[in-house]
Amino acid sequence: MNKSDFPIFNNNPDLVYLDNSATTQKPQVVIDSIVDFYQNYNSNVHRGIHKLAETATIEFENARGNIAQFVGAKPEEIIFTSGTTESMNILAQILFEHFKDSKGKKTILLSEMEHHSNTLPWMMLAGNLGWNIEYVKLTEEYELNLESLYDAIKKNDVSILSLTHMSNVLGTINNLDAIFSKVKSISPDIFCIGDGAQYVPHHKIDLSNSKSIDFYAFSGHKMMGPTGIGVLYGKKNLLEKLNPSKVGGGMISTVKRNSFTTAELPEKFEAGTPNIAGAIGLSKAVDYLKRQDTLEIEKHMSELTRFTLDELRNIKELTLYGPPVFEKRGPVFSFSIEGIHPHDIAQILDQDNIAIRAGHHCCQILHRETLKIPASARASLYIYNDIENVKRLSNSIKKLITQFKR
Numbered sequence: 528m529n530k531s532d533f534p535i536f537n538n539n540p541d542l543v544y545l546d547n548s549a550t551t552q553k554p555q556v557v558i559d560s561i562v563d564f565y566q567n568y569n570s571n572v573h574r575g576i577h578k579l580a581e582t583a584t585i586e587f588e589n590a591r592g593n594i595a596q597f598v599g600a601k602p603e604e605i606i607f608t609s610g611t612t613e614s615m616n617i618l619a620q621i622l623f624e625h626f627k628d629s630k631g632k633k634t635i636l637l638s639e640m641e642h643h644s645n646t647l648p649w650m651m652l653a654g655n656l657g658w659n660i661e662y663v664k665l666t667e668e669y670e671l672n673l674e675s676l677y678d679a680i681k682k683n684d685v686s687i688l689s690l691t692h693m694s695n696v697l698g699t700i701n702n703l704d705a706i707f708s709k710v711k712s713i714s715p716d717i718f719c720i721g722d723g724a725q726y727v728p729h730h731k732i733d734l735s736n737s738k739s740i741d742f743y744a745f746s747g748h749k750m751m752g753p754t755g756i757g758v759l760y761g762k763k764n765l766l767e768k769l770n771p772s773k774v775g776g777g778m779i780s781t782v783k784r785n786s787f788t789t790a791e792l793p794e795k796f797e798a799g800t801p802n803i804a805g806a807i808g809l810s811k812a813v814d815y816l817k818r819q820d821t822l823e824i825e826k827h828m829s830e831l832t833r834f835t836l837d838e839l840r841n842i843k844e845l846t847l848y849g850p851p852v853f854e855k856r857g858p859v860f861s862f863s864i865e866g867i868h869p870h871d872i873a874q875i876l877d878q879d880n881i882a883i884r885a886g887h888h889c890c891q892i893l894h895r896e897t898l899k900i901p902a903s904a905r906a907s908l909y910i911y912n913d914i915e916n917v918k919r920l921s922n923s924i925k926k927l928i929t930q931f932k933r
């Protein structure tokens with residue numbers, strides 16, 4: 528990995544970019560692939576038979592194949608969406624179609640660490656079906672309370688369980704494979720759904736080898752791809768049985784006056800013109816990740832995570848949220864400093880050219896009910912960050928604490 532692969536750092540040499548959970552920077556190869564599409568073979572896919580349309584269709588489907596292989600899925604299990612949020616919304620609507628005629632009040636189980644994108648679609652579904660929503664509590668070490676999760680499965684009529692693979696506030700990594708396997712051993716028919724928005728950019732995942740993950744969502748822009756492209760993965764046998772929630776051009780086989788039949792997977796779930804340049808760009812980001820030495824990147828990120836934990840823990844005025852053991856977390860560090868509003872922290876760090884985020888990070892339930900604070904400051908790291916970046920962060924924080932004490 529070479530930082531000069533990213534034009535934003537060449538154009539802003541002093542920038543310390545620590546807002547990677549929100550979105551990551553893009554390497555030149557990703558930017559070039561988007562320009563190349565629009566300049567050289569811009570055309571719609573799966574429609575025309577002219578040369579440009581054929582090239583666009585081939586590149587778009589190659590992108591799907593490449594992204595599928597990267598996450599260990601079959602190409603037909605990859606539905607392109609605009610991102611994790613849209614993936615979860617589409618899935619909730621698909622499951623509405625599936626459950627709308629079912630009887631009885633069932634439960635959708637989430638956790639207190641979920642992002643709004645993995646909360647609100649389920650809230651809406653529960654409202655539409657007249658079902659309950661339950662939230663699994665966290666332990667004192669900011670992990671899922673697994674005992675209460677399995678208890679909830681035993682006690683309630685749970686039909687859907689949707690959990691984040693890695694928290695965008697706490698950095699907590701949830702072992703979804705193990706959790707979902709256990710859940711299915713208690714209640715085999717539960718739909719088990721993973722929010723991979725924060726996990727996929729950092730970790731290898733093998734979806735076809737996971738018997739228990741039924742659906743999984745992630746966003747391209749959090750792994751160096753463009754904005755506006757993401758994935759909803761679904762197990763083939765499930766996608767084949769379910770009906771689409773979005774209809775229109777591109778997803779049909781035949782249309783009559785009062786009825787239609789659907790196309791094969793994955794087109795069945797992709798109504799309308801997709802984000803073609805986005806899919807091609809995401810595939811180039813996947814290629815970029817594949818070219819990296821995985822072991823070296825893993826070593827770099829775990830050293831960086833351990834170093835950041837130590838640096839921030841050594842600032843006694845700072846309260847850090849998330850698991851205390853570095854092996855249990857990803858490189859996301861949310862914190863507060865008594866007497867200083869998170870927005871002030873972010874603004875003052877920005878004056879030192881350090882970009883972090885402040886707010887509730889789309890996790891109001893977690894902030895209000897678990898952390899008992901309205902907002903936090905968050906530094907989140909990616910492969911192009913280094914120890915020097917973290918030292919700049921901690922020095923700036925120490926400086927601002929001194930300024931505020933005066």
Ligand SMILES: Cc1ncc(COP(=O)(O)O)c(C=O)c1O
Nearest residue numbers: 610611612642644695724725746
């Ligand atoms: C855990 C998690 N889930 C879902 C999302 C939503 O992703 P997007 O805005 O790309 O749809 C985010 C974005 O921050 C996230 O961190």
